Amino acid sequence: MANSSGSRDVQATVLWAQRKNYIFLTVCVEDCKDPKVDITEEKFTFRGIGGTEKTSHHCEIEFYEKVDPSSVRRIISDRQLEFVINKLNTDGAFWPRLMKNQGRHWWCKVDFNKWKDEDDVSLDGDMNHDFDFSKYADTFQDDKMNAEFGKFSDSDDEELPELGTDDTAPIESHS
Numbered sequence: 001m002a003n004s005s006g007s008r009d010v011q012a013t014v015l016w017a018q019r020k021n022y023i024f025l026t027v028c029v030e031d032c033k034d035p036k037v038d039i040t041e042e043k044f045t046f047r048g049i050g051g052t053e054k055t056s057h058h059c060e061i062e063f064y065e066k067v068d069p070s071s072v073r074r075i076i077s078d079r080q081l082e083f084v085i086n087k088l089n090t091d092g093a094f095w096p097r098l099m100k101n102q103g104r105h106w107w108c109k110v111d112f113n114k115w116k117d118e119d120d121v122s123l124d125g126d127m128n129h130d131f132d133f134s135k136y137a138d139t140f141q142d143d144k145m146n147a148e149f150g151k152f153s154d155s156d157d158e159e160l161p162e163l164g165t166d167d168t169a170p171i172e173s174h175s
Contacts, residue, residue: 017115
């Protein structure tokens, strides 16, 4: 794709990850000057000049499902541009892919630093937030615990002789 000055644009590398209600997009263009980003419900478009050779970069993504363009959070640094974009369909379903078309896109990769599997996310929620310890308060009361465990005898409660104090036992040598 040629830009207005006649030179060719470079395809920007994009990293992505998701959660139930939003997606992360990271556009990897160092020292990007004057980035132009357009986000609609169906599409993400980026154009900017950057990199070591100050070349024109671009990227266009047609989302798998609709997003909420009014809720975008942006973090722009010297190395990359990061976006957190809410999904419009908030039923909590994970997308099978970022883009509507199924082809292989060499420039779009999974951001494993931010990625969580759908199973991991549901486990995180269930482990800490949905467990009610008050239901089990009776089980862990001291009186009941002592009554139950007091029935068992410990085989290691016997006194052990001190080591090295019994000088009367002869040391046998087998030669």
